[in-house]
Amino acid sequence: MQEGNSQKEQWDRTYASANEFFGREPSELAVSALPMMKEHGARTVLELGCGQGRDTWYFARNGLSVTALDYSDTGICQMQDAAKKEGLEEVVTARVHDARDPLPFPDASFDAVYSHMFFTMEFSEEEVSKMLDDCRRVLRPGGINIYSVRNDHDPHYGKFEPKGKDMWKNPMGFVVHFFTEEKLRELSSGYELLRIKEFEDSSPPFTKKLYEVVLRKPR
Ligand SMILES: C[S@@+](CC[C@H](N)C(=O)[O-])C[C@H]1O[C@@H](n2cnc3c(N)ncnc32)[C@H](O)[C@@H]1O
Secondary structure (H helix, E strand, O other), X not given: OOOOOHHHHHHHHHHHHOOOOOOOOOOHHHHHHHHHHHHOOOOEEEEEOOOOXXXXXXXXXXXXXXXXXXXOHHXXXXXXXXXXHOOOOOOEEEEEOOOOXXXXXOOXXXXXXXXXXXXXXXXXXXXXXXXXXXXXXHEEEXXXXXXXXXXXXXXXXXXXXXXXXXXXXXXXXXXXXXXXXXXXXXXXXXXXXEEEEEEEEOOOOOOEEEEEEEEEOOO
């Protein structure tokens, strides 16, 4: 459970002081997700926790229509400015939204949902489970939900200031929730679980160990 909006303020401050906090290149997850989305015939994608938009632009440049949400208005403005500069504003819709609130979209309105290092933020298991349910609601039958979370092999697992079950606050001031494979299997209930795979994200400011999770809404 997030304490007030201190983590939101932390993201706003961080993005304001570094225009490309995670770099400009798409994440390893986005590069792995794009062909899967294409195989599933996805044209519309909902991205949660898009931040400054490194993956949003990548999907938009590669033919997908992306609706990107984040609760950091600073991140969303930077993402929109960059999309405009690249002439991608027609295919990117950005919205400031706190994902703990219900998603502001009708049932079955997206072919895919995508998020990189979003569910690994300061959310309780109950909140993650509720958000995954809401993602399933907005997916069309057969649509896929691809996400990543930091895992129990990550060098920061169990380090720094404890902040609740499997959560620690790192010296940069971010609270991170780490997941075991077993927990991710439990959280996939209501979906078909297509894949859990470990990978590394070497984007700045340090290398992270994550699980990629691919879920499909039953037809
Ligand atoms: C680790 S960053 C990842 C950003 C982006 N996906 C990337 O990889 O470049 C997590 C993002 O989740 C956003 N976030 C955290 N809690 C949120 C919430 N409750 N609602 C919406 N966005 C949230 C943060 O503002 C931040 O941009």
